[in-house]
Amino acid sequence: MEIKLLTEHYDKKEFRFIEGYKKLGGYETLKKAFSLKPEEIINEVKASGLRGRGGAGFPTGVKWSFLPQNGEKRYLLCNADEGEPGTFKDRLMMERAPHQLIEGMIISAYAINSPKSYIYVRGEYNYPIKVLEKALQEAYDAGYLGKNILGSGFDHDMDIYRGAGAYICGEETGMISSLEGKKGQPKLKPPFPAIKGYLGQPTIVNNVETLAAVKYIIRDGAEAYRKYGTEKSAGTKLFSVSGNVNKPGTYEVPLGYPLMDLINNECGGMKNGAKLKAVIPGGSSAPILTAEEVQKTTMDYECLAQMGSMLGSGAVIVMDDSNCMVDMLKVTLHFYHHESCGQCTPCREGTGWIHKIVSSIVNGEGRLQDIDLLEKIAQQMMGRTICALSDAAAMPTLGFITKFKDEFEFFVREGRSKVKEVRAHA
Amino acid sequence: MFKLSDEGINFVKKELARYETKRSAIIPCLYRVQKENDGWVSPESVSYLSELMELPEAWINEVLNFYTMFNKKPVGKLHVQVCNNISCCMLGARELTDHLCKTFNVKPEEISEDGKITISKVECLGSCDTAPMMQINDDYHENLTPGSAEKIIKGMLNGN
Numbered sequence: 001m002e003i004k005l006l007t008e009h010y011d012k013k014e015f016r017f018i019e020g021y022k023k024l025g026g027y028e029t030l031k032k033a034f035s036l037k038p039e040e041i042i043n044e045v046k047a048s049g050l051r052g053r054g055g056a057g058f059p060t061g062v063k064w065s066f067l068p069q070n071g072e073k074r075y076l077l078c079n080a081d082e083g084e085p086g087t088f089k090d091r092l093m094m095e096r097a098p099h100q101l102i103e104g105m106i107i108s109a110y111a112i113n114s115p116k117s118y119i120y121v122r123g124e125y126n127y128p129i130k131v132l133e134k135a136l137q138e139a140y141d142a143g144y145l146g147k148n149i150l151g152s153g154f155d156h157d158m159d160i161y162r163g164a165g166a167y168i169c170g171e172e173t174g175m176i177s178s179l180e181g182k183k184g185q186p187k188l189k190p191p192f193p194a195i196k197g198y199l200g201q202p203t204i205v206n207n208v209e210t211l212a213a214v215k216y217i218i219r220d221g222a223e224a225y226r227k228y229g230t231e232k233s234a235g236t237k238l239f240s241v242s243g244n245v246n247k248p249g250t251y252e253v254p255l256g257y258p259l260m261d262l263i264n265n266e267c268g269g270m271k272n273g274a275k276l277k278a279v280i281p282g283g284s285s286a287p288i289l290t291a292e293e294v295q296k297t298t299m300d301y302e303c304l305a306q307m308g309s310m311l312g313s314g315a316v317i318v319m320d321d322s323n324c325m326v327d328m329l330k331v332t333l334h335f336y337h338h339e340s341c342g343q344c345t346p347c348r349e350g351t352g353w354i355h356k357i358v359s360s361i362v363n364g365e366g367r368l369q370d371i372d373l374l375e376k377i378a379q380q381m382m383g384r385t386i387c388a389l390s391d392a393a394a395m396p397t398l399g400f401i402t403k404f405k406d407e408f409e410f411f412v413r414e415g416r417s418k419v420k421e422v423r424a425h426a
Numbered sequence: 427m428f429k430l431s432d433e434g435i436n437f438v439k440k441e442l443a444r445y446e447t448k449r450s451a452i453i454p455c456l457y458r459v460q461k462e463n464d465g466w467v468s469p470e471s472v473s474y475l476s477e478l479m480e481l482p483e484a485w486i487n488e489v490l491n492f493y494t495m496f497n498k499k500p501v502g503k504l505h506v507q508v509c510n511n512i513s514c515c516m517l518g519a520r521e522l523t524d525h526l527c528k529t530f531n532v533k534p535e536e537i538s539e540d541g542k543i544t545i546s547k548v549e550c551l552g553s554c555d556t557a558p559m560m561q562i563n564d565d566y567h568e569n570l571t572p573g574s575a576e577k578i579i580k581g582m583l584n585g586n
Contacts, residue, residue, distance in 0.1 A: 082552050085550040086513055086550070087550075087552060088555060090552075091552050091553070116446075122552070123493070123495045124495070124552070159444070162453065164456070164457070164493035164494070164496060165494035165495035166493050178453075179450060180450060181447060181450040181453065181485070181489065182449070183491075184492065198446075199446060240554065242513035242554035243513055243517075244516065248554070248557075249555045250555070315554070317512060317513055317516075319516065323516060328512060331510070331511065332512055335512075335549050335550070339549065
């Protein structure tokens, strides 16, 4: 069953504007936050077990506590560069509940003592940016941003930065490079952004959903938040479900929720009663699960790790048996090849090669040894680069060819898809 | 010679003062140039912007060439970008793209002879629950069929 914490008021239009938001309890948590010491907020977030909702799943409170204990100016960056294929939950949050994000950000900024934050939004998200700009102005006019907020003595300025089309800017150091006005290439870690980030200053980068969740953790307390989810995966999570289901969309369920329930209950089952073939559980970087594996999957960090996949951004792509897996891998790899920033050789060359090899199979020019070659290249692309994009291309490759080897072999042998005709497109 | 409007020049000045460093203003200023230059950024407009912003041309080119939303060559008045990523492809995005290219007699990424339309295949636009979908200039159009997409574009072409 859905637990509507962050999405409770999504359907109410007035929630998008400050008056309606306040009527529904908005900015009350900010007042509560100012009655607490910053360390108390950090401790509460730590105790809640909240983990980053953008993809990496790193504990938020722990990330915050990496900041150096000194007077250096620190920045808070909200990662709204939602680009992982299959993911659209943050867009909905910005459109439907912009003040919820802003309130969560002010509370988080207060906790880490940051005078300045940016919301880095992907360039294509024109409409969400417009909604956010209006909300930001409303928050300034109401005195929730600027100098001496609500008489707390805390000053904070917030701004929006529009990206310009690059998946890699969702990687936190890539985002920092981009915000600095450069190409969005990731930086070598360490030093981590918490030590040396935007313009060399300590910087915390958190996802939209993570920052919004902070508001609810402070409102209800860590213990109440922990009532949802599992021991290691606390709280609720927004899942973006797409593909061959009756009701694709964003659903908020407690972590640990059975994947089959998400498909059958929230999403109304498979479209046209088709047979489930596979699910990509956490965005296209997450290794695919077979129908059999899906039956025993619960949507939490530990179960998906155990299944050799990952929760990622919570983008669930559901596939029925009309999908050709060789074709789907080709589409996936085109993306990673296109989005590689070109900085590290294993990624720049590797993503190109594996895409070329899968394309040649789809074109009926595959050789049997190509399947082993794909595996070999993918293995060599992992753990050898500055950021995780190379791994993000290699992992699904290994997943597809291991779990659907018969389809790859059939395609090579027969020169056509085992599932359906795959046409060459313009 | 390309020149920004007075309003555009004021925009650039404001953006230069808006962020912690002047360099951060490059992305927003390139958007502005693109908007005032029929949807693309020409080499001469880069030189112009470099002088206006008092920043090296190389810095501006670095940004221009890295990000996909800046067009380095002319595009049609309607820039139709069809998502060709996984969820959209599962639900017919490629067939949709083929249909549009054929109907409007234009190859992907190329500009039509009359300069009115460019159809591009792009990566995930974050609207996978409404697949297949496309972005035309600034706006999303969702839950498409080849027929409905064709109708939307024809309506816009006639309106222009």
